[in-house]
């Protein structure tokens with residue numbers, strides 16, 4: 469029997485409904501455009517590229533399933549709808565071929581998805597066998613990140629620099645509670661578990677700044693536990709490493725020197741380290757290269773003198789719940805501290 473859609477006056481509102489649906493669809497798809505620095509769909513490493521390819525495969529299987537299932541559904545709705553004066557349809561019970569078909573087809577599709585999924589898991593989950601891998605220790609703390617480079621003698625916070633094209637072997641630990649390391653454009657998530665060391669490796673293949681964040685609820689400031697991974701050209705990485713491996717230099721500028729005095733005379737030193745000075749606190753971020761960082765308070769604010777002033781004036785307003793005590797400082801002392809911290813490069 470030929471296909472004869474039977475549209476009654478009762479369905480006249482359908483075109484308007486379809487138009488509204490189409491407009492909404494266009495708006496939703498519009499939302500997918502633009503810059504998304506934390507999108508796993510724009511991979512910047514070999515590991516993230518594997519995950520992205522796997523996603524693409526599964527996505528196209530899903531599109532195929534959707535088109536076939538919805539196609540048959542829509543066809544059936546129109547083809548077998550009730551018509552005025554129509555006969556009672558033939559009553560059937562079961563259809564062996566259909567039953568076998570719709571059991572077998574999904575099973576085969578699941579096998580086709582499972583094979584590349586398991587292959588990918590085996591590759592990205594094992595420890596790296598690259599003997600030239602750069603080891604970086606990542607320590608999750610409430611609510612910031614510590615990065616240590618044992619072979620380079622560098623300790624830094626919230627911003628890790630990596631050379632492009634070299635495998636990085638991350639060793640992840642927690643100093644307190646569960647955290648999760650997630651830089652979507654570079655790799656999948658990996659938990660930081662107290663009392664256990666986890667590993668994660670990837671090889672960055674493009675230069676740039678890759679934002680990430682803690683992906684495991686870890687308390688008050690969890691949502692403000694961001695980080696940056698900065699992938700440099702090898703030469704830029706070398707100069708960053710050289711600048712950061714040494715001790716800080718006593719600033720020449722008078723205001724910054726006064727700030728150094730304020731820093732050393734206050735509670736700052738009991739929590740923060742500045743290499744080459746009496747400040748050897750371990751509880752808060754190492755500030756040796758603070759002036760060269762892009763952000764402060766683990767990615768909450770851009771690292772500018774105005775923002776640093778805000779932070780020193782009232783840390784709890786900038787990042788509620790953070791564990792840095794509000795040290796009582798005069799406006800002059802804050803100005804001097806801002807000058808000193810900015811000079812630490």
Ligand code: CUA
Pocket residue numbers: 608609611646647648682683684685686687690691693
């Ligand atoms: Cu650390 Cu959430």
